[in-house]
Amino acid sequence: MRARSFLLPGPAALLALALVVRLGMSPLKHFDLFFHLAGGRFLLEHGFTRVDPFSVTGTAGWVPHEWGFGVLCMLLVRWLGAGGPALFVAALVCANVLLLWSALGRAASGRRGLVALATLGLVLWVHLPTWNQERPFHVGHLLFTVSVLCVQAWRAGQHRVLWVFPFLGVAWANLHGSWPLGPALLGATAVGAALDAPSPESRRRALRALAFGAVAFLAAGLGPDGPAIYLYPLLHSVLESTQGINEWRPLGLDERWSWAYLALAGATLFAVGRAPSRRVAILLPAAVLGIAAIKVQRHAPFAAVLLALALLEHAVQTPASEAGASTLGAWRRLWKGLDDAVAGWSARGRGALWPALLLAALTVVHARQPTPMEQGVLRTWIPLGALDALRRLPPGRVLNPFVIGGPISFFAGPDYKVFIDSRNDPFPLAIHQDYNKLVWGEPGWEDALAKYDPDYLLWKLENPGNILLDSLRARGGWREQFQDGDYVLWVRERPAATRSP
Structure with a gap:
């Protein structure tokens, strides 16, 4: 018995x-996972730094207090995909x-x-x-x-x-x-x-x-x-x-x-x-x-x-x-x-053995045939096509919704400097205020855009994203590079010599 x-x-x-x-x-599927993965990969390759490596706006300082989670997940990605x-x-x-x-x-x-x-x-x-x-x-x-x-x-x-x-x-x-x-x-x-x-x-x-x-x-x-x-x-x-x-x-x-x-x-x-x-x-x-x-x-x-x-x-x-x-x-x-x-x-009932055995079996399956990240992501939430198109362009500054900042840093890399991401605290209050102006078309949005001087725009098409897109379309100076579901990638039209570092 x-x-x-x-x-x-x-x-x-x-x-x-x-x-x-x-x-x-x-x-x-969750956006936050990808900035943890990006942070974990950066720490494994470069070590710790107080300077935000993923943006030029994160001047409040980077305290990667949850670095252990990112490193563990990144190591698991390398092993199990x-x-x-x-x-x-x-x-x-x-x-x-x-x-x-x-x-x-x-x-x-x-x-x-x-x-x-x-x-x-x-x-x-x-x-x-x-x-x-x-x-x-x-x-x-x-x-x-x-x-x-x-x-x-x-x-x-x-x-x-x-x-x-x-x-x-x-x-x-x-x-x-x-x-x-x-x-x-x-x-x-x-x-x-x-x-x-x-x-x-x-x-x-x-x-x-x-x-x-x-x-x-x-x-x-x-x-x-x-x-x-x-x-x-x-x-x-x-x-x-x-x-x-x-x-x-x-x-x-x-x-x-x-x-x-x-x-x-x-x-x-x-x-x-x-x-x-x-x-x-x-x-x-x-x-x-x-x-x-x-x-x-x-x-x-x-x-x-x-x-x-x-x-x-x-x-x-x-x-x-x-x-x-x-x-x-x-x-x-x-x-x-x-x-x-x-x-x-x-x-x-002491059968806690069963979930453990199933976890072990799934681990063996993934270890033998790891699933590439691009195939294991919910594409309806993460615009992998737009991120791949961005990665094929020269490095530069990206104006983006905060939820997509982490995926940009992970899939495109830290050379593509995001405007903001869901880490929240590295960004001073002024950056959050500028972000709201850009999203809602509030007075001062043009000054915020000029200060950041982005090379690329990876933005959502649906409301309220259409507010900024309509304004930039009226101003001109941008061309559409790629559309992926609810997201669109635009490239700023200017000589390569003037591209932001």
Whole structure:
């Protein structure tokens, strides 16, 4: 029976298996991936630099704080082709799902029944919009879950697990900007644990955990960015240009996942209210990050995990006789039967081996026959034809929408200097303002164009892109070189001797 349990996939393993198929076999599509690839390739070939190598407008300085993700993806591209980043993202997402299920089981005192399964569903619903994006926040989500598991082990009396945090701090800070959440989670949990059981021994344990949290924070500065990494997350979050990015805006009700987040928050408040006692060790970090997620929706996937843990930790305190969907006997028996079935399935199903085997099989397939990047990209999103046409022209300055800046830097190369890209922070506020003038035809757009003096225009045809195209067409001095779906490549007509460096 024990041997069979390793062949039976549990609820999380079954979902992970489906995600390997869905994500591991999808074409690359997210614009941000390509500036990470361009940055990773540049660092592998030239090393670190504070000067933005991809534009002449990025004068605010380049802090490649997520350089590790770009380098890893670039190495995977060289080994597995376009399948490398896709399989990497699939592995990160699947590992996170499996570890989340483990963390929820610990919070529920080992019983993962209907409530635990529904809680996992709400958490993953909040995570759902991120799954189709090949971005480094998947690393952040996974390492946050690892931090949660370590904190749970510490609360259970395992003191040596604190040594994980300094190493986690070094790795996390060089992979994703959410790294301060690790030390913050440990510190808030330590303070809460001391409040839960005030005693000299509890205070000593809390002070020890706080010290390790401080060391984890300081360890983040051991990377190539040095001490600049300490303030980077804060400085980036307060940039005026950052406030216009959708994921940095307050939680809105126009996205279905936000309703899942609010439902999870409401269920947590209900469970905490019914519980005979409250555990500050989980409520303190959950409340702080939960409120932060309402202000900045980027934090919602992390906050959802803590809300789920708080829900389950307090739900298990409710007597079994009060549990269930209804006080009616028939409904309670049905609930108990389903709950026992899910709990039994979760206890027996240890088949996390299956998604791992499928990932390994797909890796072998791509290693034997790597898919070229040009064939593994979603062409309806990335204008590969226009990028190839640009690469055949002499190097120069390219006026472009910000989302296509990364693909230009990767497919055409750093010699084609973009006006802007979705890294956001290397570009001073004046560049963002000039970009808006060019996009919307606002007063001063001609001065912005003259200041940048582009050689090429890679622009979208659809509104509002047509505003600039119509204005330049009326002025003259440009010729169309290539059209690729919604994008058009124009070349400025002027003698080669006057081409911008």
